[in-house]
Amino acid sequence: MRPKYEYSECTGNTEFHVTSKGKFLKFEIYAEDNPQVKNDSFYKNKNSFAQLGQTKGAVWMEWDNSTQIRDKIQIGSKNLTSQYNFQQFVKDFPQSAELANPNEVAYVILLSPAHAKSVLKEPQNYGLPYIGNLAFKFKNGKLSAFSVNQGIAC
Numbered sequence: 001m002r003p004k005y006e007y008s009e010c011t012g013n014t015e016f017h018v019t020s021k022g023k024f025l026k027f028e029i030y031a032e033d034n035p036q037v038k039n040d041s042f043y044k045n046k047n048s049f050a051q052l053g054q055t056k057g058a059v060w061m062e063w064d065n066s067t068q069i070r071d072k073i074q075i076g077s078k079n080l081t082s083q084y085n086f087q088q089f090v091k092d093f094p095q096s097a098e099l100a101n102p103n104e105v106a107y108v109i110l111l112s113p114a115h116a117k118s119v120l121k122e123p124q125n126y127g128l129p130y131i132g133n134l135a136f137k138f139k140n141g142k143l144s145a146f147s148v149n150q151g152i153a154c
Contacts, residue, residue: 002047003027007040014043016052022068028150029057058150066143073146075108075134084143089136102141108134 003016008028017026027049031037033056046052063069066082073080078092086102093108100106110132111119119126129152137145 003049005043005046014040016043016046016049022063022065023071024060024062024064026060027052027057028060029055033057060148060150062145062147064145066145069146080143080146082143084136084146086138086141086143089138100138102138104138106136106138108136110134 001018001020003018003025006015006017007013008015011028012031014029014031015026016029017024019025029043029052037043037055066084069080069082075092086100086106089100089106090097093106096106096108107128109128115131119131129149131151133149133151135145135147135149136143
């Protein structure tokens with residue numbers, strides 16, 4: 001399936017995305033991370049993710065129906081399957097589970113150690129959806145949807 005190319009006016013970033021069988025994948029490319037790309041025309045003739053080669057970017061994935069999860073999803077040493085449930089979430093992510101509910105979206109924040117220090121110093125300047133996170137949507141204690149979000153810039 002051919003990815004769709006889009007230039008994001010609000011961020012000035014280039015995005016490629018594709019939707020297929022209950023999954024959404026977006027690859028967001030930041031110009032400042034890719035100085036080897038001299039102008040936007042580089043992106044306009046790309047028909048696959050493989051053609052982007054050594055381009056750096058952020059990956060976003062979403063499964064809008066957990067029964068469609070057939071991919072191997074591993075978070076550290078933890079495996080996520082279509083059978084994942086709220087009890088397993090509490091066991092796997094006890095700190096994130098403190099404020100979670102078995103009938104809502106539960107978040108696991110993704111931070112590098114250096115980024116975590118700045119968040120702890122100024123927590124008022126950080127929040128969802130502006131920082132990377134994993135979103136586990138539960139319904140009646142069972143996983144109903146899952147997404148990997150890299151955080152938004154605008």
